Amino acid sequence: MFRRSYILLSFFLLICTFAVGQEVRIELGENQISQNEPFIITLSIQNGEIESYSAFPDIDGFDRAGTSTSSATQIVNGRRSQQISIIQSYMPRQQGNFRLKPFRIKVNGEYVESEGTTISVGPPRQQQSRNQQKRPRSLFDDLFGMNEEDEDVEYVERPDRAFLGLTVDKQQVYVGEGFTLTLAFYIPETDPQVFEFYDLNNQLTNIIQQLKPQDSWEENFQIYEIKRNSVEIKGERYGQYKLYQARYYPLNNKPVEFPAVDLQMIKYKLAKRRTYFGPDRQEGFKVFYSDPLKVEVKDLPEHPLKEEVAVGDFQLKETISNRTVETGESFSYSFSVVGQGNIAAISAPRVKQDRNLTIYEPNESVNTRKTGNTVIGVKQFNYYAVPNEPGNYNLGKRFHWIFFNPRTARYDTLRSGITIEAVGQSRKNESIMAADPGSFYDKTSGVSNNLASFEEDSSLRWLVNALIFLMFAAVVVLLIRK
Numbered sequence: 001m002f003r004r005s006y007i008l009l010s011f012f013l014l015i016c017t018f019a020v021g022q023e024v025r026i027e028l029g030e031n032q033i034s035q036n037e038p039f040i041i042t043l044s045i046q047n048g049e050i051e052s053y054s055a056f057p058d059i060d061g062f063d064r065a066g067t068s069t070s071s072a073t074q075i076v077n078g079r080r081s082q083q084i085s086i087i088q089s090y091m092p093r094q095q096g097n098f099r100l101k102p103f104r105i106k107v108n109g110e111y112v113e114s115e116g117t118t119i120s121v122g123p124p125r126q127q128q129s130r131n132q133q134k135r136p137r138s139l140f141d142d143l144f145g146m147n148e149e150d151e152d153v154e155y156v157e158r159p160d161r162a163f164l165g166l167t168v169d170k171q172q173v174y175v176g177e178g179f180t181l182t183l184a185f186y187i188p189e190t191d192p193q194v195f196e197f198y199d200l201n202n203q204l205t206n207i208i209q210q211l212k213p214q215d216s217w218e219e220n221f222q223i224y225e226i227k228r229n230s231v232e233i234k235g236e237r238y239g240q241y242k243l244y245q246a247r248y249y250p251l252n253n254k255p256v257e258f259p260a261v262d263l264q265m266i267k268y269k270l271a272k273r274r275t276y277f278g279p280d281r282q283e284g285f286k287v288f289y290s291d292p293l294k295v296e297v298k299d300l301p302e303h304p305l306k307e308e309v310a311v312g313d314f315q316l317k318e319t320i321s322n323r324t325v326e327t328g329e330s331f332s333y334s335f336s337v338v339g340q341g342n343i344a345a346i347s348a349p350r351v352k353q354d355r356n357l358t359i360y361e362p363n364e365s366v367n368t369r370k371t372g373n374t375v376i377g378v379k380q381f382n383y384y385a386v387p388n389e390p391g392n393y394n395l396g397k398r399f400h401w402i403f404f405n406p407r408t409a410r411y412d413t414l415r416s417g418i419t420i421e422a423v424g425q426s427r428k429n430e431s432i433m434a435a436d437p438g439s440f441y442d443k444t445s446g447v448s449n450n451l452a453s454f455e456e457d458s459s460l461r462w463l464v465n466a467l468i469f470l471m472f473a474a475v476v477v478l479l480i481r482k
Contacts, residue, residue: 023047024107026114028100034125038065038089043105043112046083053086054106059119061098062090064199065283092121155269155282158194162187164263166211166290169373174298175253176311177406178219178342180373183207183244183290185263189230189237196266197226198285200243207261208244215252217342221245221370247375249311249342250297258293300404303411310403312341316414317378327387327424335362335399336380337414343368343377349401349414356389359398387422394419 029040041056056067067088092098097120104113163186170179187195212218229240243263250256265288268281300306317336325331337346344366351359360383368377387393395416405412 024110024112026105026112028114028117031117032120032122033092034122035092035095036124038091039119040090041088041114042085043088043107044083044085045107048084048108050084050086051108052106053108056088056105057100057103058202059090059098059100061094061096061121062092062119065089065091092119095121095123097121154272156272157267157269157284158192160187160191160194160267162191162195162265162288164261164288164290166258166261166293168293168295170295172296172298173250174311174404174406175250175300176342176404178247178249178312178340178375179295180245180247181211181258181293182242182373183211183261185241185243185265185288186231186233186238187241189239192270194268194270194281196268198264198266200226203263204243207263210261211244211258213248213250213256213258215250215254216256217249217251217345219247219249219342219344219368219370219375221247245373247370249345250295253297253299255297256295260290260292262287262289264288301409301411303404305402308347309411310337310341310346311406312339312403313405313407314339314341314403314414316401316416318416318418320418320420322420323418324421324423325387327390327422328427330384330386331420333383333385333395333399333418334380335383335401335416336378337401337403338378340374340376341403343375343379346379348381349399351383352398356391357385357387357393357398359383359385387420388427390422390424390426392419392421 023046025044025046027042027044029038029042031039033039039059039062043050043053043056056064058064067086097118099118100116102114102116104111106112165182165184165186167182167184168179169182170177173179185195187193223242223245226241226243229242231238231240248256265286267284267286269284271280271282300309300311303309315338317338319334319336321332335349337343348362348364353359362381362383365380365382366377367380368375395418399416401414403412403414404410
């Protein structure tokens, strides 16, 4: 019994020791630097792994200059200790004092906090010459056969065929017809993978502001994570990294123009020959430029409803609660426009009203989905109606929706194909009584609501003046008698 308790206690203490041994901390670099020196934030974990961590903070007046990792292992008195670090570098844009506000980073699900600091940036420091930077030879140099020429690692920039692509799926559209704009970075699969994104959030914010056209409705595809997709371009495989994608619907016939944009990438130079002590690559930068684009916009063909109709490839989906109803009883009817186009901007179908069938204003709902390079969805109009007279009601004579189909370049109509049967006694008189506001209100529609001036009717003006004079005289007489 004692032995079992001892084993459990030892196991518990071992777990506690392991948990305590894992220490996560944030270290800030020197806060007095020159303009050509980086400021560094280091995230370290002792005796553990960094499985996940949130973003490092932004610093006003600084640009991110890349991230690196390092690990170190020590064995002291037979006890093994390991430290893993993630190092974020920032380069100052100008001289001055800059405040790094307090921040926190989420590491493996737990937050680590830093109080921040004030960073003082001075004039650029003169770099030491290559001869001054050389270190004295040591026993390790002789052990590994290194000579003085081996001390300096030479880095070379590998040629690449990567490019920044701005593309559209249509070169010409009708007014109101959608087209998709895609901005992506492409790297041939046979090229060395020497690129890394740099300060992407800020760069994309500026790029999107430049690209957004003024006279178009936008449906943003909302790319939250940059993923690699394998695509084929002119028979060659490329890795595609989509940065921005949106569906645009022109509101007029003006051409939609997109300017050339640029993207700065980190490109690593690789060591000319393998080195055991120095880094095997060196960080640099390269700017990529896209080509400008223009999408021509055509007017819709002539039609009485040319300025009102939706543009797209649509179908009708309809449902009804009952095909046989009692007069005076309500039924529900759903008129749904399904397809590809500017779903959110679809207006309700035209409804023909009469006293035999009372149709109330619809409730609307929209559901869209972005798939591939397009936007599909459904806009649903839910109606309630009450038949007042027995008989058959062809809803196709009461519900229809006109649109322009760019695929066929023709106007088309979605019309209900449902007929309902109303049974029972006539409720028309009840409907009239409920709906008739009375003879007084009937006359108001035929009477002008403009204000009339007395100057336009002289007899009325004299009558009003006479009444005012008589009232004034009566008041004077009453005052005299008192």
